[in-house]
Structure formats: C-alpha cells, structure tokens
Amino acid sequence: MSSYLASFFLLFLIVVHPKSVQGQNENPPTWKAQVLANMEQRASHFIALSRRIWEIAEISFEEYQSSELIASELRAAGFQIKTNIGAMPTSFIASWGSGKPIIAILGEYDALPGLRQEAIPEKRPTGMLGTGHGCGHNLLGTAAAFAAITAKEFMKANSLGGTIRFYGCPAEENGSGKVHMSRAGAFADCDAALTWHPDDRNEPGMKTTLANEGAYFRFRGTAAHAARAPEKGRSALDAVMLMGHAVDMLREHVPSETRIHYYISNGGVSANIVPEFSEVRLTARHPDAPTLDAIWKRVVKCAEAGALATETKLEIEIIGALANVLPNDALARLSESNMRLVGGVRYTQAEREFAAKIQALLPQDGLPDLNSAAQVFPVQEGVTFWSTDVGDVSWQIPTGEIRAATFVPGVVPHTWQSTACSGMSIGQKGMLVAAKTIALTAIDLFQRPVLVGEARQSFEKRRAGRAYSSKLPPDAKPQLKPRAN
Ligand SMILES: [Zn+2]
Structure with a gap:
C-alpha cells in the first residue's frame, strides 16, 4: 500500500x-x-x-x-x-x-x-x-x-x-x-x-x-612414518606452510589496494604420517589487472620457494580469473x-x-x-x-x-x-x-x-585501446561440480 x-x-x-x-x-x-x-x-x-x-x-x-x-x-x-x-x-x-x-x-x-x-x-x-x-x-x-x-x-x-x-x-x-x-x-x-x-x-x-585470480597450489612430497623414519619423508604440508608464511610477508610489500586470501584445503591425513599431499586454495585481487599480474607472479614465487625448501613438487591449477x-x-x-x-x-x-x-x-x-x-x-x-x-x-x-x-x-x-x-x-x-x-x-x-x-x-x-582477454586458461572448462571454494 x-x-x-x-x-x-x-x-x-x-x-x-x-x-x-x-x-x-x-x-x-x-x-x-x-x-x-x-x-x-x-x-x-x-x-x-x-x-x-x-x-x-x-x-x-x-x-x-x-x-x-x-x-x-x-x-x-x-x-x-x-x-x-x-x-x-x-x-x-x-x-x-x-x-x-x-x-x-x-x-x-x-x-x-x-x-x-x-x-x-x-x-x-x-x-x-x-x-x-x-x-x-x-x-x-x-x-x-x-x-x-x-x-x-x-x-x-x-x-x-x-x-x-x-x-x-x-x-x-x-x-x-x-x-x-x-x-x-x-x-x-x-x-x-x-x-x-x-x-x-x-x-x-x-x-x-577488483580483478582477481584464484588457484589451487598442490604440493606432492614423500610419505614416511613420522616417528620411525621422518628423515625419509618430504612433507607437502611444510611446503604449504612455507608458502603461506612467504605470502603473509609479501602482503607488506604490495600496493595497498591488494587483497590476498587463502585456506589450506588439504593438510594431510594423519599426524603420524609425513603428509605426502597438501593443497592451498588462494585468491589474489587488485583493481588494476596488470598490477595483479605482477603480484600473482610473486605469489607463484612464494609457492616455488615452499617446494624448493621442502623438496616437494608443485602444481598450480588456475580455477578462476575475473576482470x-x-x-x-x-x-x-x-x-x-x-x-x-x-x-x-x-x-x-x-x-x-x-x-x-x-x-x-x-x-x-x-x-x-x-x-x-x-x-x-x-x-x-x-x-x-x-x-x-x-x-x-x-x-x-x-x-x-x-x-x-x-x-x-x-x-x-x-x-x-x-x-x-x-x-x-x-x-x-x-x-x-x-x-x-x-x-x-x-x-x-x-x-x-x-x-x-x-x-x-x-x-x-x-x-583506451586495451583489449579484453581473460586470465582463465584457454582450455579451462566450467567446473560443473565445483569444490568448496
Ligand atoms: Zn553477488
């Protein structure tokens, strides 16, 4: 009425x-x-x-x-x-x-x-x-x-x-x-x-x-008994934690409008097994896409640093990118x-x-x-x-x-x-x-x-003459069964 x-x-x-x-x-x-x-x-x-x-x-x-x-x-x-x-x-x-x-x-x-x-x-x-x-x-x-x-x-x-x-x-x-x-x-x-x-x-x-880019960062190491033979293990979770620490330090040295957020989507399965597999889901954002590109390259370096220090293998799957x-x-x-x-x-x-x-x-x-x-x-x-x-x-x-x-x-x-x-x-x-x-x-x-x-x-x-291009990889398909994001 x-x-x-x-x-x-x-x-x-x-x-x-x-x-x-x-x-x-x-x-x-x-x-x-x-x-x-x-x-x-x-x-x-x-x-x-x-x-x-x-x-x-x-x-x-x-x-x-x-x-x-x-x-x-x-x-x-x-x-x-x-x-x-x-x-x-x-x-x-x-x-x-x-x-x-x-x-x-x-x-x-x-x-x-x-x-x-x-x-x-x-x-x-x-x-x-x-x-x-x-x-x-x-x-x-x-x-x-x-x-x-x-x-x-x-x-x-x-x-x-x-x-x-x-x-x-x-x-x-x-x-x-x-x-x-x-x-x-x-x-x-x-x-x-x-x-x-x-x-x-x-x-x-x-x-x-904010333009954004998001990915899964997956680390693969070597499982071992965490007490009997830890020296034989290479912890994928350690790689994740080093990456996280590096990203948290990176925050101080990026433009103030930047946003970076992540969670550990897989941190291993048991305390007595050196984690063979770990995964981080991370999104970075900035209002200017070229600036975000530069920040993203540095995020990738943080992940590579984690893999280098822990002797694990890194794989990155870009799952989202918006202009x-x-x-x-x-x-x-x-x-x-x-x-x-x-x-x-x-x-x-x-x-x-x-x-x-x-x-x-x-x-x-x-x-x-x-x-x-x-x-x-x-x-x-x-x-x-x-x-x-x-x-x-x-x-x-x-x-x-x-x-x-x-x-x-x-x-x-x-x-x-x-x-x-x-x-x-x-x-x-x-x-x-x-x-x-x-x-x-x-x-x-x-x-x-x-x-x-x-x-x-x-x-x-x-x-101003800039052409549209998506950062999503050309072969990326719609994730019709999306995982928790
Ligand atoms: Zn909405």
Whole structure:
C-alpha cells in the first residue's frame, strides 16, 4: 500500500514539481510514470518469484530449478529461449525482437553454501548449515527478468525496433559463469548490458571492482612414518606452510589496494604420517589487472620457494580469473536520472523494527543511518572491494551496473543478515528499485539511439585501446561440480 501511495506521490512530483526531481532538468516523460505504475501493479508476482528462488537456494551450477523458474516467466512473455550457453546447463539467453540495438540485461540466481537463514532478525539456524541467498541473487535474477519483460512490453506496445535479451548467468559465486558465456561469444553482438547488484544503499554504478585470480597450489612430497623414519619423508604440508608464511610477508610489500586470501584445503591425513599431499586454495585481487599480474607472479614465487625448501613438487591449477569492472559514465548518468525518479526504499514501521534489530547485532562503529535506504547516492568513482564476472562483460560491451538497497544499511553480503533481508520485504523493495531503474534505462536506450552511441563513446574512452582477454586458461572448462571454494 505504501508503495502504491509512493506512486501517487511520484506522479504528483512529476506533474506539479518537475524541477524538484533532482538531476532532472526537464519534465520526465509521462511514459516513465506509466511504466512505473504498471510495474507496481505487477510487483507482487515477481516478489513471490524471488521468494521461491530464495527458498530453493541452489548453489553455483546447480541452479536447475531457479534458472527454469526465471526462463519460464520469459518464455510466457514471448521470449525465445536458448539454453546451455558456454556448455553450462543452467545458463540461458532469452531474446525478444529483432535488429539493433541489442540490449542485454544480466541476471544471476546462485546461492552460497553455509548461509541458510530464516527471514528473521536473529541468527537462525545456528551452525552454518545449508545453502542460502547471502548475496541476494534471488533478487538479482528476478529484478533483471522483470525489467526485461517490462521493456519488451513497452517495445511491443510502441512498435520500437531492436532486441531485448535476458542473460541467465549461472555460477557467479564459484564458477565465473559469464567468462564461459563470453568464450561462447554470447555478448559479441550486444550494444550495451545493464545489470545490478544487491547492496545496503541505492547507487548508480560508476565504481570499479577488483580483478582477481584464484588457484589451487598442490604440493606432492614423500610419505614416511613420522616417528620411525621422518628423515625419509618430504612433507607437502611444510611446503604449504612455507608458502603461506612467504605470502603473509609479501602482503607488506604490495600496493595497498591488494587483497590476498587463502585456506589450506588439504593438510594431510594423519599426524603420524609425513603428509605426502597438501593443497592451498588462494585468491589474489587488485583493481588494476596488470598490477595483479605482477603480484600473482610473486605469489607463484612464494609457492616455488615452499617446494624448493621442502623438496616437494608443485602444481598450480588456475580455477578462476575475473576482470575488474570497466565503469561506463554515460550509462551511470542515465541510470542515476532514472533511479532518482524511482526513489529509494522507504521502510514501514515493522520494517524499521526489523532493521533496528539487525543493526543492533552489527559493529556499531560507523553504522549508517536507517534512513539512508531511502536515499539515492550520487554517481561516484571509486573501488568496490569485491570481484564479479560482470567485469569480463564490461570489457567487451558498454555495461551499466547499479546497486540497490536490499540489505539493511550496514549489512554486508555473504552474511546471515543479508540472507535474511533477501527473503523479506526490505530486500524485495530494493529489488523493485533495481527492476524499475533498469527497465526505464533499457527503454531509454531503445527510444534514443544517441544514448547507445554515448555509452559506446564512454566505453572506448575508458578502455583506451586495451583489449579484453581473460586470465582463465584457454582450455579451462566450467567446473560443473565445483569444490568448496
Ligand atoms: Zn553477488
């Protein structure tokens, strides 16, 4: 009901006080108010879809039901569906219309292991069991599909030319799904891509992310009785620990935006056997890919040092590599003007109480105000300290990625709190902010080809002649049965 009232308020703003909508120098076209009102009427259907995917919570490459739920919505809306893009059974492309421009809307739907949580403001269940939507991808995929369907209906009703596509992108969390889709040429003919990510604030995207590279470092030594004949053994675990120590010392001597994290995925099997085999899973990140390349070479030296000192053999398997996001100025500014029309997330009294309980359990230092969810933050440059396979798409075609306040302010992704928010009305309201903003932006691109040209210019300017290439080895296949990562 409150959002219904909000729509009226929005209409009032548009009709009576056009200049009061920040960032708009002229009256927003009336079609935008109509699109938003239509979306509001159909919101409950998509909220239910997002909740269903939240309940299923399928992890990377296992999103069979989730992808089919979204694909069936698009099929019913008249889209043509192609599946198994990049040899991934849970990927698909839904397409409607013909000719240029071709606008892609990217959706994800994978969950995370260990983050199952009820949609309540206290941790339950305890024990970190089960899968959960701690990154809000149930909202991400649903909003993207809602936006694509809305754009299609507008194009049909207004006889607009062009092609709208929804990309069902699997395994964002643990599988570099979009990298494998890229290798299949899935984005080659697109003019622009639009997407979003759940967050604790509404922000049109102009920030980059961290490029990353991840691998298993495996050491093979010689087993021996740890007491009877230790001199005959060569410990693979010793190699792992030396590598870890070297990496920890390396941290002091890398650029400050670097991130390196690892865990020992195999440390041997018994205290009385010199470990014959040990394994480390390590990821390194930096916002600039060439800088990351140089850091990665030094990480490899740390591993080689461990193998040299312990007389063990080293084998490295690169299993993930993502590009940083190349921001797009034109798409960010266009998204900003639309997001300001849509407005932020306004909490009901019950939602305020939910949010206050969530915030009470967070570190209190620097906690943002609850009212910040109602704001739309301005476009700004900077780095978001995470990595996404949207980065790889953004180096191929102009890409606009916005953020919407699906999480209570102060909540970070990959926590029980973010899973809780993604299954209830706060997350669902943020999802609608994203769906509406992307729908308006996509329709703008179809209506005004000059905007597609501006997005291309921004892309070329930022790219500055650098070509896209993935660091993932050319023969790397999708890890359809992913290991713990
Ligand atoms: Zn995510």
